[in-house]
Amino acid sequence: MTRLFQFDASDVKIKKRETVFQGFFRMDKLWLTHPRFDGREMPVFTRELFVRGDATCVLPYDPVRDEVVLLEQFRLGALGRDQSPWLLELVAGMNEEGESPEQVARREGQEEAGLTFRQLERICEYLVSPGGSTEMVHLYCGLVSSEHAGGLFGVEHEHEDIRAHVLAASEAMAMVHDGRINNAAAIIALQWLELNRPRLRREAGQ
Template identity: 85%
Template sequence: MTKPFQFSASDVYIEKRETVFQGFFRMDKLWLTHPRFDGQEMPVFTRELFIRGDATCVLPYDPVREEVVLLEQFRLGALGRAQSPWLLELVAGMNEDGESPEEVAQREGQEEAGLTFSKLEKICDYLVSPGGTTEMIHLFYGQISAESAGGLFGIEHEHEDIRAHVVSADDAIAMIHDGRINNAAAIIALQWLELNRSRLRREANQ
């Protein structure tokens, strides 16, 4: 059996590329081809690609109080479904040029929740929807004290309206199991917390 990853980016030939929309984000149209698994060459085909920069997301967790901070805000992409378009999410923001993901994490922690992370631990990097967008998420656990957390936040000129909720870790994990939390970054981070919770509590008490 052939092992995975026999091809690389150098096997993709882009015949033509043009920008079809440029706003806050960009949309490109590509004409491309690449080898097939059967040894033949794929005929030239077209795809639209949503050009969106990388982002950083952080799960704020207090391992002493066993509480997480989750942010509630309106999300346009959730309209038209059988749920509220106000979602419970992680601290998150777009990576600016020259910023490390860790710097983005600390900046967004302050802007969106009034939080400073005493420790940041990488959970993973993942591609959001690679069939159509370039975005990669850099996902972290951020250690906090939740004692005085919570409240209203957001940058007004960016039309942000954010309520930070302090939730027990048990309740947050329950919300991914019953579907009340259904966005990828929060699901991945809370499942990671479920696996690593004992270690984080132990390390915090050393």
């Protein structure tokens, strides 16, 4: 059997790197080489890299009422698809320097949905699109009361316009299965909830 992960970051040789765009986001161009699995050295090649900080996403879940809170907002990247560019998503925000993912989760819960998480359960960390982006997402389930959740939120000077919806957990999961929810963080979190929902409800006395 061949060995898994025989190479690491030290095997990659970056010959040159330059920033080709700097705006709201940054794009770098790299000239690099690395070993091949057959033992040869890869010729120097170029790649563009979308340099983006890490983010934290949270699925708010009320295990007593068996409800989730999902956010509806406009997403430019969904334009041009055969769907609305207003997506149903999780509470989410970029990790600022010096902030832990848990701090980001709690800050964004307040800003985007008016929610205070009484407990955060780590789901996973995952690379969003490692073929061309540096972004890592820290994913959580945040336990809340959804009794008074919902409404309009967002930081106006950041051009956020957010509507928070309270949905039965079963309805949200059905929206994953039929494709109405089709962004990665929400899909991963809701599928995790499908697996862990009985435990969370049991721990909440339901």
